[in-house]
Amino acid sequence: MAGSGIGTVFRATTWGESHGAGLGAVVDGCPAGIPMDEEYIQTFLDRRKPGGRAFSTPRKEDDRVRILSGVFEGKTTGTPISLMIENTSQRSQDYGNLATTYRPGHADFGFDAKYGFRDYRGGGRSSGRETAGRVAAGAIAAKFLEMQGIHISSWVSAIGPVKCDPERFDTDEIMNNAFCMPDAAAAAEAEIYLRKLMEEKDSTGSEVTCVVTGMPAGVGEPVFDKLDARLGQAIFSIGAVKAVEIGDGTGVVKARGSENNDPFRIQNGRVVKSSNHSGGILGGISDGGDILIRASFKPTPSIFREQQTVNKDGEEVELSIKGRHDPVIGPRAAVVVETMTALTIADLLLLQRTNRWE
Amino acid sequence: MAGSGIGTVFRATTWGESHGAGLGAVVDGCPAGIPMDEEYIQTFLDRRKPGGRAFSTPRKEDDRVRILSGVFEGKTTGTPISLMIENTSQRSQDYGNLATTYRPGHADFGFDAKYGFRDYRGGGRSSGRETAGRVAAGAIAAKFLEMQGIHISSWVSAIGPVKCDPERFDTDEIMNNAFCMPDAAAAAEAEIYLRKLMEEKDSTGSEVTCVVTGMPAGVGEPVFDKLDARLGQAIFSIGAVKAVEIGDGTGVVKARGSENNDPFRIQNGRVVKSSNHSGGILGGISDGGDILIRASFKPTPSIFREQQTVNKDGEEVELSIKGRHDPVIGPRAAVVVETMTALTIADLLLLQRTNRWE
């Protein structure tokens, strides 16, 4: 099994390697009648490469998405939507010892242990470029959710020791700086920190926050397909994520029940909660509050320092990685967290339609 | 959909409510030929109620498991293993206003929003008792893994502000105290803290740690069925979990690549890592190191203080929960984390057999 598909009724299957002919996804089970075009999807893909030239890979790929099926006269037809992004900047390249050497922090060794060999060009299937297919597929899910009044947004909430200050939260700022941070001061500080790291040939971890608003109560299945369980799979399936938190996350360990329980009350005739420690999910089912998700990304494993490692022949070797690599993953990954969240919620929202007999 | 099944080829489906006739699970796809009996499974179930009488629900249920099918002459046959645990202590009981009132921190409101009504007796399907079926099913997975040389253990690493000290880690101590803590001093401290909380009619959060040893490299599928993605779903599917961490977890946000990358080296002719920040998983595939998992459990939501909430009729009401409830979830949940981990790894280990043509 290769596990390249996710979702039960709204299902995305991705394909493609970093340096093959292209990457893409097939979205199967998108409901019929949703307005859709390539431009809409492109806006999500474009967010995978935020403007910060100094800090993200300058590989000149346009990453133009094509819709190959499933859309007719501007609307989804209910049949599979095939999405393709050609790899335009492939060049015959010398991968040198990367074909046989296991980069620390990368999946190289695991792939060889798994399959006996691997497509070593640019990380192959384990490259961050694999997320292009997810983002294109998730954009379609996000559109469906918007038509249901559900909106998802995401941003970088921390880069190394630099944390955004909730007091300075400014939505417009997210698209305004190179780091997708909603806090201009933190972004400025992060820039200084990253310049220093790059001088030191090093990289840093980061944290992405994602919020879902307009969420109805009752979504998520009670046992193994809990809303948070499905989000857990979806977010951990993004390379480099080492922690996923819902609501107060790890903070609940020290909390007391009297603090952590969100009191219910009535507002304008509707059941609401006075606080949202739960992050919008109780017992795996949405409680009507905003869904709050945090993902911790490890530092970019490709660093330019010389590293100790081994090769396929079982020899210990020194490795020097060349090329261009972002020193931090979060800024380009925020839209990936957002679209994986969209895919997850779209699926569970549709499944909820099957739970009552009427 | 009700989502009561998990796993692709090693699949567990659970059923049952807190106060119905019983609870159970069907394990479909367990390989043939594994020694199995009720006593073995019972040892896992017994761990759901650690000795600490003062701190866990004294409801007198023997929770005796019966194997109804799939085992013949002491070995699994490859056909579905049906497991049943009868609810013996049911009594006609007055649920009072719990039938119509939404307990804060519980799934009551979500269930009503989802299905229009709910089995309100003891939380019904959202009760912690639902995990009995998981534990019984996961015990079978654990046995299969042991025959492959893979061992899983789990313990409580923190209760509220009390953390176990790695310096004092003692495996034998885990089964020795009421809190499943591998550190006797921390357990003593936790006991004092919990007595105080109970006096204050309050509860606390906790952290469970789970470690998998003997894990071969190459397990886990590269994209959506990454080993950590599957673990993410499995652990978040346990009620009250609000964060899941792999390896360094949230600690990676502040880390540098040069620290976080685990150098590969050769030891006795095998590829090993000098450190294990990755928690045994790189790019979603096991790297041969121990798998390290942490789960953050929120405080028990059933507290004895009066709480503000609403009822089904849209009225704001005061709620007083009676009965007996553990003031902390971790000690009884450690074995649940362990068995959910076993189910996840058993499935991916079997799937790995399908990835090469030979």
Place this chain on the structure above:
Amino acid sequence: MAGSGIGTVFRATTWGESHGAGLGAVVDGCPAGIPMDEEYIQTFLDRRKPGGRAFSTPRKEDDRVRILSGVFEGKTTGTPISLMIENTSQRSQDYGNLATTYRPGHADFGFDAKYGFRDYRGGGRSSGRETAGRVAAGAIAAKFLEMQGIHISSWVSAIGPVKCDPERFDTDEIMNNAFCMPDAAAAAEAEIYLRKLMEEKDSTGSEVTCVVTGMPAGVGEPVFDKLDARLGQAIFSIGAVKAVEIGDGTGVVKARGSENNDPFRIQNGRVVKSSNHSGGILGGISDGGDILIRASFKPTPSIFREQQTVNKDGEEVELSIKGRHDPVIGPRAAVVVETMTALTIADLLLLQRTNRWE
């Protein structure tokens, strides 16, 4: 994988062997709010043993079904419904050489080739008794469909050379004779034929017909989950079925398009068809006509003549089967075809709710 579950959102998982503790099923994803009790399900199970004493196994099993979960105050709750039928007539029995000898026409050899050994008591998991769990699960699906105005019926349309005459079709007769035949004259003829066969220690094949009325158009997914594809899997999953036909079935080979195409016309403002060669399915999607299914059952493989076969040690041996076996499968299998059809349609009907964005 053991493949004991079927269905995407309305999913049944069966368990149990002929001579184990019992048999059962877990129905996961049945919508909430459907009236349900054990008596209703029992009426389906009772049809597995039609009155004809002379012609069906007299094993005295009451086959009483118990609902263990998922029903509260007489209605389904949306959570898994666990169904159990205890095996009451187990006795320590001498299986003689059946433990090591491969019965012709049975799965014994396949099971040993598959798993290395098998539960040989009464055929274990490959026994016809396995269908008890399906029938109980399918009864629940049938109830859900009835609430949607969809009704399913089934009968035996042929036993060996004896065919029911459509001119003499009488619904009431189906429950009236030992063979579930809607034609009293054919039933009388079948009885004579079967008596002769039994004297000759032989058995015969049979055909079951199943009809679904009240079916809305638009159900069934266009490619691999076509309504007929799903029915094909469901009906072929019943042991002893060697052919499945929809509408005109094998008759289409000799037909012309001008005959086989059903003209559409308008009746009372609705689109209907003037004929129903399609059996209610076009392009895998229901066309609003009645669904017509036929299943060909092979002769009972357990016959009392001495047969040539081999044993586990690779020796050629003579086999004499003893005990009691029906000389024809169809009469007890009709309700199995009906309930497998119900499970299939319930699942696809619910899935159809996910196909439009509104």
Place this chain on the structure above:
Amino acid sequence: MAGSGIGTVFRATTWGESHGAGLGAVVDGCPAGIPMDEEYIQTFLDRRKPGGRAFSTPRKEDDRVRILSGVFEGKTTGTPISLMIENTSQRSQDYGNLATTYRPGHADFGFDAKYGFRDYRGGGRSSGRETAGRVAAGAIAAKFLEMQGIHISSWVSAIGPVKCDPERFDTDEIMNNAFCMPDAAAAAEAEIYLRKLMEEKDSTGSEVTCVVTGMPAGVGEPVFDKLDARLGQAIFSIGAVKAVEIGDGTGVVKARGSENNDPFRIQNGRVVKSSNHSGGILGGISDGGDILIRASFKPTPSIFREQQTVNKDGEEVELSIKGRHDPVIGPRAAVVVETMTALTIADLLLLQRTNRWE
């Protein structure tokens, strides 16, 4: 749900419409290390248009397949294989009343009932062209099976009243005539019959036979994923199939057990059967004999006679279909039956690796 994927571990997802940008498939879970190139897959696609110019659609599509991912240095990598066939002969065309009129025998009405509208160009997703993706995907499965010593072949065994004579069976003849018939005399007769039908603006049904040799015993799961159940789904998922038969098929209804049971015996130390009425499958598990499958295809529904039908506005109308349509489906569908069989067996063969603990 759109149900465009099939298989558990060897999974194919198809996409594309008759007149969109192209068609294709993603094969996920193909084991690593299988030699693969576009030429090999092309040989299967080429068989979808047998030479018989007079009898098959002359639409000039090259149907050239491209491998976009999952193959590296001539071998499958274990990651998803994306296959694409561009639609090269699209032209802006006048579909006239086909956009609003429901063709008898087609899925037009079902699609509108399902989704509210449809891509009416050339049948959209319900076009026979959809099978191009299946054939490309199935070619990969066939290659994997060949490496396991399993070979699949298929042919047309009947066209209307013309049946191939088993006495004249000649494998080489299959590729030699326009009808994929292994009997030159029958092919000549079929040609005469078809010419007559075309003069009469009519079409005919046909039968395809498929045989799998080299099949090991033990493949297929005992209950819902029986080998024949999975084949039933796979073959019925091909448009226009109205019956699927395994082994003796509908012939079993009249058979006696003493005839139908295949005696086991020992040959060269191996368990074999003296006959093969079972078609290689007993109790859903392969018995080591050749798998025998027959599929009945209905007559091509697109005929040139004027037909009675209705339109979307609920009016009764006369319909005249123009363009070019094969008068018989079988000759182009034989390779589709073969590749769907390959996909099914590849999946179950891999799953069988997960059934024993060793």
